[in-house]
Amino acid sequence: MRVVGLMSGTSHDAIDAVGAAIDLRDNTIRVEIVGQLSRSYPERLRADLIAALPPGTVDLATVCRLDTAIGQEFAAAADRAVREFFDGTADLVASHGQTVYHWVADGKTYGTLQLGQPSWIAELTGLPVVSDFRSRDIAAGGQGAPLVALFDVWWLAGRPGRSAALNIGGIANVTVTGETPVAFDTGPGNALIDAAVELATGGMEHFDRDGMRASRGNVDGELLKAFLAEDYYRAAPPKTTGKELFNRTYLERVLRNHALPADDIVATVTALTAHTIADAIAPFAPDEVITSGGGTRNPALLRSLAERLGTAALRTSDELGLPSAAKEAAAFAVLGFLTVHGLAGSLPACTGAARATVLGSITPGASRLDLPESPSALPHRLELVSHVRR
Template identity: 50%
Template structure:
């Protein structure tokens, strides 16, 4: 892995839309290299919802086996427009009008894995429109290079998790935990990273919020969501349905592995319900929520978890989060959110996109090969030029071993203003 010797901070905008396909998350951060350590100073986070019509189109077309090419072109154009708007707002509202680069994970619409090998991954949210709107270079498609190297293109969170939690000093209560430290993301799909310097492990455990959303949509819940777990809280877990949901071979497949909500979505739920006595709507939501709880907790327990640091939209669901605390506690593990370690739970993946944007131009690998299954570490992403000629920093060989989040104000304001006003890419 390599990095530049320049100490000026880079101000990077991070973009992505998760598997819920409900909007674009944008974060801004400043990065500075100090020896073997990256400092990341979070500058702020926003979420820009998709127009309802676009959300419906994305959800319905990704479930359809027949899609006209012109429809996909329309979706790409509309999604790119929202990504460009989100990036521009990130620059103006979060980065005080000055940034060096945009890192984008895009909107994943297809991620196909056959017999443990990812055969393709497709993201919308084209970087050209983002570059045109902001004038900044854009690093996009970080998954593609990992897939080309024989990896699954997911999860990419380990590069953040390992640098961030591997060297973090835990608060006093967490320091008492015995066992492994795990990072958990509760998005549409849940994934974990086992923070282990010898042989890191990371993979998708199965559904996070995806099946809960599918159940909420099936029963006609408002906005297709079980807001705050209100429906699940009123129901009882149905053992017969839970057993049917748990029967999938995915949960017995060893890592590295990845999946998507097309596997664990509405069709999966309908198949599990086939042949069972009617399931009341509250019981349905209670059961699918418990399904996520069990699969996540069992995956964490398999790695002797002592501390689990959670992020993602599922953290805001008290039934899901409370169930995880119960089950993890039964296995002897503590549960907290990423906010305890300096990253807001809802913003972590957007900061991951920003970090990947920073790593690529500096020649630092963005994948962890033992987690994705790639042939080795790879510098990820493709660069779309901005308004000025590309002048990436000159990389030099040196290891990067930690990411530290300094206290607010750790970067002097004058230093930040000057460095970002004269972009390293101009």
């Protein structure tokens, strides 16, 4: 099955698209990544999206406009991917959409909202679309995140020792393999780093390119201690968080009593990300940490993280044949494949759900919707082949 996976994370900067040829052989799901692209949001749309995020408030007219505009951008990304990767003919689009709110209170998740109306994708491409992956897990009592856990567990099956798959997007999440795998959001990934850079530059820059600001700055111990006082870090997994908590307003509130040079602030929140990831992973004592996502492009962050991990080897997913920028889009391509085959896409041990569920909703394409026959058994291993240059 030829599947396009679409993902835009909590950095809200671009839509990542992956083309994957997926098939199921016995108990192994084989994923051949044939292409990857990234489509940046138009600046005006990105600004409108960020303005609508917590702690901002919006009316329903704005939500409707964003749902349409984001859906059209996802549709354009999918259409380009189908043409470039599959010569204009594919079978399925799996669209995560753009998370705008994840409703968490007192450690329980009550709802989630991803914008990017899938009908625009189905209409432009003519393909069926699987979307709204997180809601079903939440309805089953789970956190709705991290949903990449199943992909991680299958992908890393058979590796020696214990592995931790770490994705550093706006929020950082980790899956740790083992007899009973565990997965959860560790806290901010790039979210506070990006907010600190935007604060320092009046919005002219959106991220710390190559970790230059963090490298120039000094970590302030008192400010780091103030950040580490956040209760979220001491909550037990499964747990999830987002920019509902770790946003620019949060940053400004903590900075209120700390007058520091801009680069020192960036250096300190970069250290915060490294500290909280390493501290969250430490109880599980992994032998290796395999990282992906935008944070892999920040050498200062990776240096700080490597220093905190002790004996665990830090490597990127690129070293295992999976381009770090393609990881989450590839995971949702697999989840979409599972959905149309009637197979569960969640791991209750990782999300906290009462049971494993088939995820998402299906929007038909231009042709009659004929779903493939469900296999008799759920796969438990993932074989990955990538033709994307790293």
